Amino acid sequence: MWKEAKKHLMTGVSYMIPIVVAGGILLSLGVIIGDDTSMGEQLVNYGVWTLGLMVPVIAGYISYSIADRPGIAVGLASGVFAAELGTGYIGGILVGFFAGWITNQLKKIPMHPNIAVIKPIMVIPVLGIGASAIFMWLISIPLAPAMTGLENWLNSLDGNNLLILGFIIGAMMAFDMGGPVNKIALAFCYATLAEGIYAPMAACWIGIMAAPLGLSLATLLFPKKFSKSEKGNAIPAALMGSLGITEGAIPYAVATPLKVIPVITIGSGIGGGLALMLGAESPIPAAIGIWGLPFVNGPFMLLIGLLVAVAIIAITVGFLRKESDVDDSEDAELSF
Amino acid sequence: MNIVAVTACPAGVAHTYMAKKGLEKAAKKLGHKIKVETQGSMGIENEIKVKDLEKADLVIFAVDTKVEKANRFDDKTIHEVPVAAAVKNATKVIEDATAKL
Incomplete structure (x- = not known):
């Protein structure tokens, strides 16, 4: 169980690494040039936008690792929720696991062959993302303040x-x-x-x-x-x-x-x-x-x-x- | 014996390829034929094709992440280990795998 979970997490991390490298370097190049210059300011913007993909991608690819292709859409959207609700990376990891799990459950819904085609393009994305939204909203209630607390604590370390x-x-x-x-x-x-x-x-x-x-x-x-x-x-x-x-x-x-x-x-x-x-x-x-x-x-x-x-x-x-x-x-x- | 193997690690730059080398050396030493597919940061390289699978007696996964296109191997005997096992002692990995048959 733990072994499987670790594998899903590592898959998510491996897809996220190139994004963080690119975003981080754009951002710091901008800071070096000086974000009061227009060139520097642009670089900072592009770096921040690239880094904005970090949480969605880790959630998306944890979910992919669990549920294969149908998991990607559900996971990516859930990751955006995690970022927007202020639960950051930790929230992204948790919701990524949920998104993969719920996708796997939705795959099992029995459907008549004539309408089975709507399962991957309608049922799984809509219900999956909907369920993940509820899950994310629920866990953000304790998690968002906890993340802010952790952030303040880390910032106060000396x-x-x-x-x-x-x-x-x-x-x-x-x-x-x-x-x-x-x-x-x-x-x-x-x-x-x-x-x-x-x-x-x-x-x-x-x-x-x-x-x-x-x-x-x-x-x-x-x-x-x-x-x-x-x-x-x-x-x-x-x-x-x-x-x-x-x-x-x-x-x-x-x-x-x-x-x-x-x-x-x-x-x-x-x-x-x-x-x-x-x-x-x-x-x-x-x-x-x-x-x-x-x-x-x-x-x-x-x-x-x-x-x-x-x-x-x-x-x-x-x-x-x-x-x-x-x-x-x-x-x-x-x-x- | 004909073996096919897949290696993959989270960063996909070092362990993946070290495990490939380890497995190839160990297979040679033990007198087996092996083809190793790497799933690193460059994606799938040295891909295991249908004709490789037809001949294969055994599949080894030395992976810390999800195996891409894993359904290719569904009807084969699979021996799965962490990628580090193939880096440290690939001979043992192959011996354990052949013992499974």
């Missing part, structure tokens, strides 16, 4: 609280190197981004990049403690890391999981916490890696956090690993 928030996000991002825990943290950062809270995404950046960068640095600093294929993997891993792909770290974690995973988790957490405490914020999603650095607020603070995390990871993994861990005979099954 100092040590930001450190803790940054630590948790950085650690979750690195922990499974692009797996489900990573995507849950990423989804949270998207949610806050949609509400105009930019700090969590900055920690997200560090959690994504620090592990592959730190591990490839470790192969340079401690060449005797890594196998041939691991050293050969250093450049691809560093490149992937700098492009915002944590998965480059996986081959190292496969070889000696206990000497890698705790280190990258804690190291990335510290870096994320530090950057947030120093005031780094990112209005664009962490999907383009280091190349997005010019678009963040406080790029220097983010860089400090990243470098600290990379250094902690490289040095600690180097010390924990023994030369006896190197196994050139059974070359790791993974290389790029």
Whole structure:
């Protein structure tokens, strides 16, 4: 049950990512140019419009994942309700699941073959969207104030609280190197981004990049403690890391999981916490890696956090690993 | 044995393709033929066609998201695992899958 739900959520996230990247970059380009110029103002507008698709698309494609093609229309419309009623991303996810479920129920309505054709073009969209509207209205009663509260709380965080928030996000991002825990943290950062809270995404950046960068640095600093294929993997891993792909770290974690995973988790957490405490914020999603650095607020603070995390990871993994861990005979099954 | 597989992950840029590589290597090692379709951020690549399915003895899904056009595989034995399983130990995934037959 949980496994299925996770799959639907991940499908929604995967369709949403390109939209957030494009919208976020348009928006921040506009902010950089200056939204008092006409060019900048236009870019901000187009960015905001693109980002407006975020909640409808996640709801639409969760619903698609559950109910296939008929679920898309019901989910997209429900997502618009979620956004308009002020329940944001969380509301979009919930109503996406409802939309998929109700679509599946409506598919089962028995109908005479002569009029069966109206089922996909009339019955499912109309009744499905109608039911989702009622559901959305009901859950918005508690959810909208809760979202406003969460927003205010996140906005009021400072100092040590930001450190803790940054630590948790950085650690979750690195922990499974692009797996489900990573995507849950990423989804949270998207949610806050949609509400105009930019700090969590900055920690997200560090959690994504620090592990592959730190591990490839470790192969340079401690060449005797890594196998041939691991050293050969250093450049691809560093490149992937700098492009915002944590998965480059996986081959190292496969070889000696206990000497890698705790280190990258804690190291990335510290870096994320530090950057947030120093005031780094990112209005664009962490999907383009280091190349997005010019678009963040406080790029220097983010860089400090990243470098600290990379250094902690490289040095600690180097010390924990023994030369006896190197196994050139059974070359790791993974290389790029 | 003839195997067809589908790999897919949420971001669709890394795990999807690493799982494909892992499965192909492992299949070679175990002496099976495999065709792996990727459903990444570029959509469906190396698509499994009807003629591939006719020959296939077994279907493996290494996925964290919904499989597109999943009804193609309806009458086959399907072994489904998270995409990470095929990245970490594809040999075991194939062994478990063949044990199902």
